[in-house]
Amino acid sequence: MTTHTTAQISVDGMLEDLRTLVEVESPSLDVDAVTASAKTVAAVVESRLGRRAVLVEGEAGPHVRWSGGGDPKVLILGHHDTVFPLGTLERRPFRVQDGRATGPGVFDMLGGLVQAIHGLASLDDRSGIEILVTADEEVGSATSRALIEERALACGAVLVLEGAADDGGLKTGRKGCGTVEVSITGRASHAGLEPEAGINALVEAAHQVLEIASLNRPEIGTTVTPTVATAGTASNVVAAAATITVDVRVESAGEKDRVESAFAALTPRLDGAVITVRGGVHRPPMPESSAAELFALAQQLLPGIGGKKVGGGSDGNFTGALGVPTLDGLGAVGGGAHADHEYVIVDLMAERANLVAGLVKAIRGSR
Structure with a gap:
């Protein structure tokens, strides 16, 4: 394996760039905000790595793509959209205090982007490296998936800059995940004068929630969890419509097929009710086998670093599958993804930047 000499990476420089990215808010699907964010990401990449970054337009906003030239051998994969609405920055500005950097998006996943950029900047030779920073990961990657898969296959190895696991370890596997929406159409009637004339979508939804929950198989890693339900319009009207939103997580392609088939087979209990199902497991499972080779390299570069399978999804699901x-x-070591207490541990930023640089050198040396 090609060894990597740890470089002196400026933590102050990383924090400067992290502040720059955080202070351009980028809520998913706000195309104007995400466009401004993409331009900022591209400017940071160009300033540190010295080659032009290209904006790839998409319906959800631009993706940022950069190449170090030469035959592609490793893809650095991340995203610049965040879950926080415009205005969050005013309430929770970027700060560095008590060894932690805080602010919207620092952990998921702007800190990881900054670490990768500075790690790559420490390399004299950046050939064979590609960076892809997408605009819609937090909402399913519908406009970026094809590009992600194309570049992953072209490069042959992928490093994903999502935040570290809770214990600071790497993520060596992910469940497949998705959202299913079950819509029920009934018929309204006066709840006092003629309730029998209606078809109560709320009652039908109650039956279906129990049926859906029975699809759980936690002993093999499958969770099917109804999370949101809406029904009805007024207290004296039989509900004409109801909707059930369901979070689905699976560890195998077989379970994906079983659960999706079960949703498709849902049958109304009330005469006249109609069920419509949309969605499914849109991120396939990322098998641990896909991480084995690269995880072994990481353990050589940073002895003692751990790894674990996690339930959350990322764009690594697509490439691993x-x-x-x-x-x-x-990415960053910290915590609080999607929460107000989101943070990055500053003292570990340089170590993780060096890990990325070391992995890139090792991958290029083996291909």
Whole structure:
């Protein structure tokens, strides 16, 4: 394996760039905000790595793509959209205090992007490296999936800069995940004068929630969890419509097929009710086998670093499912993803930047 000499990476420089990215808010699907964010990400990449970054337009906003030239051998994969609405920054500005950097998006996943950029900047030779920073990961990657898969197959290895696991370890596997929406159409009637004339979508939804919950198989890693339900319009009207939203997580392609088939087979209990199902497991499972080779390299570079399978999804699900070697969780060490207490541990930023640089050198040396 090609060894990597730890470089002196400026933590102050990383914090400067992290502040720059955080202070351009980027809520998913706000195209104007995400466009401004993409331009900022591209400017930071160009300033540190010295080659032009290209904006790839998409319906959800631009993706940022950069190449170090030469034959592609490793893809650095991340996203610049965040879950926080415009105005969050005013309430929760970027700060560095008590060894932690805080602010919207620092952990998921702007800190990881900054670490990767600075790690790559420490390399004299950046050929064979590609960076892809997408605009819609937090909402399912519908506009970026094809590009992600294309570049992953072209490069042959993927490093995903999502935040580290809770214990600071890497993410060596992920469940497949998705959202299913079950809509029920009934018929309204006066709840006092003629309730029998209606078809109560709320009652039908109650039957279906129990049926859906029975699809759980936690002993094999499958969770099917009804999370949101809406029904009805007024207290004296039989509900004409109801909707059930369901979070689905699976560890195998077989369970994906079983659960999706079960949703498709849902049958109304009330005469005249109609059920419509939309969605499914849109991120396939990322098998641990896809991470084995790269995780072994990471353990040589940073002895003692751990790895674990996690329930959350990322764009690594797509690349790992293709059979492309994929290692996830290489981003910031911290916590609080999607929460107000989101944070990054500053003292570990340089170590993780060096880990990315070392992995890139090792991958290029083996291909």
